[in-house]
Amino acid sequence: MNPHFHYRDGRLFLEQVALDEIAGRFGTPCYVYSRTALTEAYQAFEQALSGTPHLVCYAVKANPNLAILNVFAKLGAGFDIVSGGELQRVLAAGGDAGKVVFSGVGKTADEMRRALDAGILCFNVESAPELLRLNEVAGSLGKIAPVSLRVNPDVDAKTHPYISTGLKQNKFGVAYEDALALYRQARDLPHLHIRGIDCHIGSQLTEVSPFAAAVGKVLQLVDALAAEGIALEHIDLGGGLGICYDDETPPAIADYVAALLSALNGRAEKLILEPGRVLVGNAGTLLTRVEYLKHGEEKNFVIVDAAMNDLMRPALYDAYHNIVPATQNDLPKMTCEIVGPVCETGDFLGHARELSIEPNALLAVLSAGAYGMSMASNYNTRPRAAEVMVDVDRVHLIREREKISDLFSGEHLLS
Ligand SMILES: *Cc1c(COP(=O)(O)O)cnc(C)c1O
Numbered sequence: 246m247n248p249h250f251h252y253r254d255g256r257l258f259l260e261q262v263a264l265d266e267i268a269g270r271f272g273t274p275c276y277v278y279s280r281t282a283l284t285e286a287y288q289a290f291e292q293a294l295s296g297t298p299h300l301v302c303y304a305v306k307a308n309p310n311l312a313i314l315n316v317f318a319k320l321g322a323g324f325d326i327v328s329g330g331e332l333q334r335v336l337a338a339g340g341d342a343g344k345v346v347f348s349g350v351g352k353t354a355d356e357m358r359r360a361l362d363a364g365i366l367c368f369n370v371e372s373a374p375e376l377l378r379l380n381e382v383a384g385s386l387g388k389i390a391p392v393s394l395r396v397n398p399d400v401d402a403k404t405h406p407y408i409s410t411g412l413k414q415n416k417f418g419v420a421y422e423d424a425l426a427l428y429r430q431a432r433d434l435p436h437l438h439i440r441g442i443d444c445h446i447g448s449q450l451t452e453v454s455p456f457a458a459a460v461g462k463v464l465q466l467v468d469a470l471a472a473e474g475i476a477l478e479h480i481d482l483g484g485g486l487g488i489c490y491d492d493e494t495p496p497a498i499a500d501y502v503a504a505l506l507s508a509l510n511g512r513a514e515k516l517i518l519e520p521g522r523v524l525v526g527n528a529g530t531l532l533t534r535v536e537y538l539k540h541g542e543e544k545n546f547v548i549v550d551a552a553m554n555d556l557m558r559p560a561l562y563d564a565y566h567n568i569v570p571a572t573q574n575d576l577p578k579m580t581c582e583i584v585g586p587v588c589e590t591g592d593f594l595g596h597a598r599e600l601s602i603e604p605n606a607l608l609a610v611l612s613a614g615a616y617g618m619s620m621a622s623n624y625n626t627r628p629r630a631a632e633v634m635v636d637v638d639r640v641h642l643i644r645e646r647e648k649i650s651d652l653f654s655g656e657h658l659l660s
């Protein structure tokens with residue numbers, strides 16, 4: 246549990262605010278984030294990188310709420326985006342387009358145009374046809390597109406197969422063996438300017454060794470490029486540092502950065518990192534209220550008002566989230582299944598948890614700040630949750646709960 250979550254007289258607080266008060270005021274399900282925790286995680290990167298030319302680009306997809314982007318923008322962050330929509334969010338939140346890197350395997354011509362117009366720092370190009378399209382789009386606008394190639398270093402990130410991205414069989418990046426030839430092609434295209442190199446090997450990594458292995462392979466390429474007269478301004482090592490959900494022991498941000506710097510061994514190129522989960526994951530919780538206790542023949546079901554549409558990670562990856570009471574009680578504990586109201590057997594938030602549940606209890610699903618709200622859907626015509634940010638003793642509603650009428654406002658009856 247992030248240290249900004251703590252119990253006081255049996256009530257769970259985030260910073261100086263009791264979570265049951267937030268639930269009372271804004272309803273449930275409700276995401277709550279700590280501004281202080283966000284800031285501390287970001288500052289840990291800045292501190293560890295203070296002696297090195299660098300840019301920390303927050304991976305917007307982890308949690309794209311404008312208030313969260315704004316907190317990072319004010320701290321000087323750049324942003325890693327994967328769509329034109331994320332670019333628009335960054336700009337709306339006061340982010341600096343000149344600090345934006347654009348990743349993703351399927352950039353459309355329209356997204357490229359918008360990013361060129363905004364003046365982003367770099368396109369992380371993931372294939373040969375994308376390189377050709379970018380050259381064409383830039384030419385049609387009379388602009389020069391800044392590019393990196395995202396290379397696939399073929400290292401095993403030892404994480405869940407759905408969030409491993411740096412293996413040969415993954416759809417991401419340019420094959421390591423093809424990278425040199427593609428850089429030569431990029432050099433010869435008139436509307437491109439080669440700015441750097443990029444890799445991102447996966448998410449929720451809990452060891453530094455795969456990162457160090459990736460750095461080694463990237464540096465071999467950087468040297469080979471230099472030998473051909475292709476000098477790079479930056480090396481982008483992506484994101485992927487894991488957090489503790491259960492009993493994982495990921496390296497601290499400072500140790501992770503130290504391992505990267507040691508593998509980089511004093512290179513002069515600017516270092517770009519794209520952390521997502523580690524900046525927001527443990528800064529947030531999902532509050533949910535118990536609707537029913539249902540004692541089945543084999544299991545006790547605790548049916549709560551949050552579901553897989555609010556937090557998809559358990560259903561999608563069988564991910565573990567610690568679930569704790571927002572108000573403690575003295576009732577005996579029982580083993581229970583924490584499930585939502587959605588009509589899917591896969592709709593669960595936790596299996597076989599030991600909890601003492603009173604009627605109407607308020608629960609906090611921890612480590613829900615990353616890939617929680619950003620993956621939420623309207624399945625079962627469920628409005629998406631409200632989002633709240635705590636800043637010491639202040640409480641800000643940063644996203645209103647959706648209304649049911651919002652959900653079908655763009656739909657039409659046959660005329
Ligand atoms: C998702 C993603 C990230 C962030 O990953 P985390 O595991 O959340 O740190 C960074 N870069 C790229 C290209 C990504 O797709």
